[in-house]
Amino acid sequence: MIHLSQARSSIIFEHDGDSLAVLYWGKKLGTINEKSAEAIKSALVKPAFHGGLDVSSSNLILREHSRGWIGHPALRGHRGGIGSSNSFTVKSAVQKDQSMVAHFVDAIAGIEIEITYTLTPSDVLLMDAKVTNTAEGDYFLEHFLYWLPLAEQADEVLDFYGHWTKERQPQRRSIDYGLITREGFEGRSGHDYTITQVALNHATGFRHGEAWSLAMAWSGNNIHHVERLIDGHKSIGAGEYLLPGEVILKKGESYNAPRAIASFSDRGLDGLTNNHYSWIRARKNHITKVRPRPLTLNMWEAVYFDHVEEDIRKMVDKAVEIGVERVVLDDGWFGARRNDRAGLGDWVVSKDAWPNGLDPIIKYINDKGIEFGLWFEGEMVNRDSDLYRAHPDWILQEPGRLPIEGRWQQVLDLTKEGAYNHVLNQVDAVLSAHNIAYIKWDHNRHLTDPISDGRPVVRKQTEAIYRMFDELKKRHPGLEIESCSSGGGRIDLGMIEHADRFWTSDQNDPLERQQIQRWTGLVIPPEFLGTHIGPTVGHQMNRTHSVSFRALNALFGHAGIEWDITEADAHETEILKAYVAFYKKHRDLLHSGTVVRSDEIVGNAQLYGTVALDKKEAIFTYMQLTSLDNFGPLLTTFDGLEKETLYQVTVIENLSADEFTQKRAPGWWPTLALTGDQLAHIGMQLPVLKPESGLLFHMLAL
């Protein structure tokens, strides 16, 4: 028996003769000796049912039908119609610290599989598998899925759906018999990507209860399953979705499955979130270890394709006054890109848009102590472009049939060396010729016909973009890359290894954004998530929101502004300055703390907090989204602080609501001192907020 365990979770593997099973994955167990191992093993053997096979199946890692498993197998493949049945023998299962490497061989099928499980100190379980064809002839791989067992009390599944401007909407349903599946074959993770799939008990909330999550660390096609079988097995599984013929292994060739990332929490969804954050932040190249996240002004919603240097200079002047640290020129600076119907593919500064080139504006920005960033969409091409005219053969397509267009664009075949090098060299040339600290890399359509020379290539195309990002960073040390895909269409645990920021959504309306940020943040830390103050009247929803409500919404991420700030009046300018100053002062905490969300507040308000790891400081925001159900004020508790410590709780008034529906403020307003215990269990009366306004709290240990 192999037992991997960390602070709060355990996984136990049973190596029994030929086979290897996961006996248990969940709450941390104490030490297991040989005697108790035997007892656990026998406790878990299911009876053999009437009408079934003579031996019951356990939670085998590879789930072969030949061993009695009646659900989905881990491996599916064949050799032109034969050789699809598998029975693997475990050659070795070796534990080293909190990792285990298992090596399986199916001599008849001619397949070997190696899987590594690593339970990190953050209670995040990493799984990496490799499938090798050891026999003569081609092996047509259909899928490799990672599977983990679920406890009986996991009776619901939470996953996420969405579309442009409404990414990551939660759906929660019961785990009934059969398969709950989320599949994505957009050739990117996508707006509808579940980001992670969570099995949990119906009573599990943010702050309490058990939850088991599994996600692919991958930006291409994907599968996430929860399976409940009639023999009583309940499991969660995930893998790469392979298109027919996408992976054909010759003798000696291997398929390295993308990594899968699992986690168990006995402290509700907040526990899952904090496990992921702690693991991501522990990586040695994590973005906040490089530098604090600069306050960013993106000019897309301010100018769109209308690049007028004089206007942009005025915006930069205002940005300096406000304290902006990075200015980003979005789409429209290159080729014939005066609208979205032309120019993609020609990554050369346009003389029409920028008669003097980009150097003068970059110098203007840099001279004021601000960094410059630039937009690219290197995987795409408009048919109206020099690139397409020269290389219509560099499009992903079924031979003889041009794919339907999405935003008037086609997808470049980056698996073709010429196309890859064209993009790499053109982007590299722009970066080499200018002082550019950061690029925003967009991807504005999904892949309908991801075919290169007749074969599906989503996998290779995904690897190519990872390689491109890594190469650009290698050539330009310090360069940061934001992954954008019509907003949040390529945010996933694979891209975190290659990008430094995600554009969370094109939705800047704070009401809609609250929900999108809350759930994207389930596994992606706020320092990755671009959050901008949009225009007073939002461009997507046409709703008008106060600048403070927009600021409160944008504070809890990699903060920025996306608005023609020369329009801001004196009051709005003051709030913008306060927002920027607060962000700069507190970003270390905002980007390192433990997340606290509230189970008590549901529906019409949201509470979000981040507590310093040493619990000496915390920041909370209370957002009143819609009107109160009751007339009176709300009693609100703040969890996650040190019980015995006394905290000075202060409302940051210039970033909070300034209008209330009340005759008198609550007695304590705007500051008082309470202990962590009192804050968590007694709480505070809040003022009666109008809908679409919020409060910002700062807590400091006394």
Ligand code: DGJ
């Ligand atoms: C879609 C992105 O999400 C926007 O932020 C912007 O960059 C546009 N593309 C530019 O075309």
